[in-house]
Amino acid sequence: MDFTVSDETRVMLELMEQFIQQEVIPLEPAFLKTSLSEIEPKIGTLRGKVKQMGLWGPAQPKEYGGMGLSLTDFALVSEVLGKSPLGHYIFGCHAPDAGNIEILHDHGTHEQKSRWLESLVRGEIRSCFSMTEVELPGSNPVMMDTTAIKDGDDYVINGQKWYTTSADGAAFAIVMAVTNPEAPPHKRASMIIVPTETPGFDLVRNIAVMGHAGDGWFSHAEILYHSCRVPRSNLLGPEGEGFRIAQERLGPGRIHHTMRWLGICRRSLDLLCKRAVTRTIAPDQVLADREIIQAWIAESAAEIEAARALTLQTAWRIEHLGWKEARQEVSMIKFVVANVMQRVVDRALQVFGGLGMTDDTILAFFHRHERAARIYDGADEVHKLSLARKILKPYRVRAEEIKEGSGVFR
């Protein structure tokens, strides 16, 4: 495995870093004090600049106006853009649109692509992904109550979803609904495109998450699908293949997430160090002189590098050997990096003391909103169980032999 960065990629990353530092981070105080809709005009201006620089849509297909970067290159981009909560949005590679673009690109019909994909890649519309239900465990999504029943040329959808991120203001949702109730559990659900203007698509509320309901792209909605009727041509991919397609989307998606989290780690550690060398704690002494702070810095730096190496190795395996060959690593990075991020952000916040609890730095925002990393896209426990199951499998097969044969030392 070779992670040498080409000159072209290095120049691109430097340009992006500069843009994040000089243009995007200065927008954060307004984002924290007001709302996303208040700063949308400024975001629009920055998006225009990004497009002029040829840096729009790093992960999106070239034929639709994106940069078409490889997974490993996009991982490096994600680390840079992740330093600000607005980074991915301003560069046109934000969740959940990025994942939905991938699904539409790989599974959409010609008609679906021309209606939705082009304007989605250009950032003219937004979308959302509606799978998790209020009453059933998102960790075991084959338990699903939402149905899509065929009626003539239509599907009629009924169900109650929540945590549909970015539904507020989205043009369409990709909804997971049971279309084949008699099939084996993993073959029961399908993905269906539902334009949000469809009668029966009822956005009940933007859920307050850690005390903040947000708006627009930065929100999570509860949605009632109430006799919501869409043409059968809105089926995305084959019927009954919803879970398979969702799995395909989640593999690379976890690389995007984890590298974004590493960007958050880097920003937090940078802030921690800046505070540590400037905060006087006793006459002629700053926080950075204390060994406990030095230990946090060293631990954070080492944890970030280890998490990064594991993530890049996983990206490499997905790219060169395929998603199935990288399943164990994908599980590992999901919980390893989420926990590294939580520790690093927490240490940085602690070093800032009372100031860390305010919105005068970005750390409290990270602390509130990135806690969810240990829950979405598979909770820590689910990934650990799945990984341990795979590791134990050959041992279980040989359990008797191990017991009878070699004793406890071999």
Ligand SMILES: Cc1cc2nc3c(=O)[nH]c(=O)nc-3n(C[C@H](O)[C@H](O)[C@H](O)COP(=O)(O)OP(=O)(O)OC[C@H]3O[C@@H](n4cnc5c(N)ncnc54)[C@H](O)[C@@H]3O)c2cc1C
């Ligand atoms: C910020 C945020 C954004 C989200 N965005 C979206 C979105 O855009 N679209 C969407 O459809 N969903 C979204 N979700 C929902 C997310 O996918 C679910 O929250 C997640 O899958 C967990 O499901 P749950 O909340 O129902 O928890 P449950 O499934 O009820 O699990 C609760 C807890 O139980 C434990 N647990 C679960 N299974 C096991 C097990 N087998 N063994 C041991 N312990 C276990 C874990 O600790 C877990 O956290 C989002 C969630 C958050 C927080």
